Amino acid sequence: MRVVVLTGAGISAESGVATFRDSDGLWEGHDVEDVATPEGFARDPELVHRFYDARRRGLALVEPNPAHQALAALEDALGEDLLVVTQNVDDLHERAGSHRVVHMHGELRRARCEVCGARPVWDADLLDAPPCPACGRATLRPDVVWFGEVPYELGLIDRAVTGCALFVAVGTSGAVYPAAGYVALAASSGARTLELNLGPSAVSRYFDEVRTGPAAQLVPQWVAELVG
Numbered sequence: 001m002r003v004v005v006l007t008g009a010g011i012s013a014e015s016g017v018a019t020f021r022d023s024d025g026l027w028e029g030h031d032v033e034d035v036a037t038p039e040g041f042a043r044d045p046e047l048v049h050r051f052y053d054a055r056r057r058g059l060a061l062v063e064p065n066p067a068h069q070a071l072a073a074l075e076d077a078l079g080e081d082l083l084v085v086t087q088n089v090d091d092l093h094e095r096a097g098s099h100r101v102v103h104m105h106g107e108l109r110r111a112r113c114e115v116c117g118a119r120p121v122w123d124a125d126l127l128d129a130p131p132c133p134a135c136g137r138a139t140l141r142p143d144v145v146w147f148g149e150v151p152y153e154l155g156l157i158d159r160a161v162t163g164c165a166l167f168v169a170v171g172t173s174g175a176v177y178p179a180a181g182y183v184a185l186a187a188s189s190g191a192r193t194l195e196l197n198l199g200p201s202a203v204s205r206y207f208d209e210v211r212t213g214p215a216a217q218l219v220p221q222w223v224a225e226l227v228g
Contacts, residue, residue, distance in 0.1 A: 010171020064096035072097035110143035174201035
């Protein structure tokens with residue numbers, strides 16, 4: 001059985017990672033428009049670099065939780081029949097042991113060159129304008145997909161969602177597209193759909209089943225049911 005799991009901010013929030021957008025429209029005290037748009041970067045690149053440099057360093061302070069670990073165990077059981085598609089830019093899935101992960105919104109631990117398009121693994125700060133390892137130019141930016149930009153691997157994700165037998169969303173708000181539309185795409189292709197979330201999302205009504213509670217509890221329970 002082919003399974004696609006879409007994960008959002010809720011799964012990482014239980015590890016202590018700040019959610020992308022708070023109820024007041026801010027991300028850790030900053031207007032989202034200032035730190036998560038191309039226009040904000042053009043207006044004040046120093047602010048944006050400081051913001052993402054701090055987020056990147058902050059990854060060392062958090063650890064994968066039982067939900068991440070359960071998905072890694074599910075990959076051990078299903079192999080290539082499982083694909084995790086995440087809206088998160090942290091590396092908690094990988095640190096838990098998952099390998100088949102698509103980061104549709106980019107990764108904090110990568111940089112992207114605005115000239116040659118290289119996306120090197122990057123753990124250092126970007127504020128001091130280090131050169132791109134590929135072309136040597138000082139044109140690196142965070143490899144994070146901002147509002148107004150096209151997410152990564154949309155074709156691959158669409159093929160996986162339309163070809164799966166089970167689509168599961170974990171910790172997603174259902175407010176950001178195209179990810180919010182994947183439940184409808186999966187359902188129209190004949191897949192069973194399940195939402196695991198702290199509370200109802202904006203698209204809960206489209207799922208065959210909705211379970212509410214902490215991801216660290218719900219995901220291990222669901223994985224145990226599936227592989228047991």
